[in-house]
Amino acid sequence: GIQVEQSPPDLILQEGANSTLRCNFSDSVNNLQWFHQNPWGQLINLFYIPSGTKQNGRLSATTVATERYSLLYISSSQTTDSGVYFCAVDMAGNMLTFGGGTRLMVKP
Amino acid sequence: EAGVAQSPRYKIIEKRQSVAFWCNPISGHATLYWYQQILGQGPKLLIQFQNNGVVDDSQLPKDRFSAERLKGVDSTLKIQPAKLEDSAVYLCASSLELLGYNEQFFGPGTRLTVL
DSSP: OOOEEEEOSEEEEETTOOEEEEEEESSOOSEEEEEEEOTTOOEEEEEEOSSEEEEETTEEEEEEGGGTEEEEEEOSOOGGGOEEEEEEEEOSTTOOEEOOOEEEEEEO | OOOOEEEOSEEEEOTTOOEEEEEEOOTTOOEEEEEEEOTTSOOEEEEEEETTEEEEOTTSOTTTEEEEOTTSSOEEEEESSOOGGGOEEEEEEEEOOBTTBOOEEEOOOEEEEEO
16 A cells, blocks of 8 residues: 655654654655644644645645655644644545654743 | 534543544535544545545555544444554545646544543
């Protein structure tokens, strides 16, 4: 099956810093989603981005499908950004395959 | 718009007991998924329904896990008998699947502890 790798696995930032999270996948995909899992376990949809670039406030994402990677940018990080960020891809049949996640801690 | 609802939020049982989880998807979403998330890992698909039919249950341990979606809306996932390794968060998701657009939305999950 498809492999999804996220980097870095862990990230500690000072409040106000910027960061880039990466997601590599091993095969062509139909869809790609970024999620934030908050400390209570809820998966929050950030982006649905099979290709191209999208922005939502301090967050933006870019997927280069031909090169099989996606990037999530977090600018001016806040303590509420802490949690785990997951990338998930859908090859066919609509089942999502998740990466291992990036665990982010933002310190005040 | 109401999100995906799940209950219970937490469940503690002893091994070899039975347990059931309930999910109500977003209104109008034909596709429903159950995922298992073990601590420290990403969620993994257990079963996918399209309306009340099973699309993919290849990762469902069928000797102990069962799921149904009888009227194409709500779904239940059952474990009988439970093992220690079933301790995990069970997540339900739904999607609209319209013209190739298939964004999945997740419920809050049920955290299962098997003692």
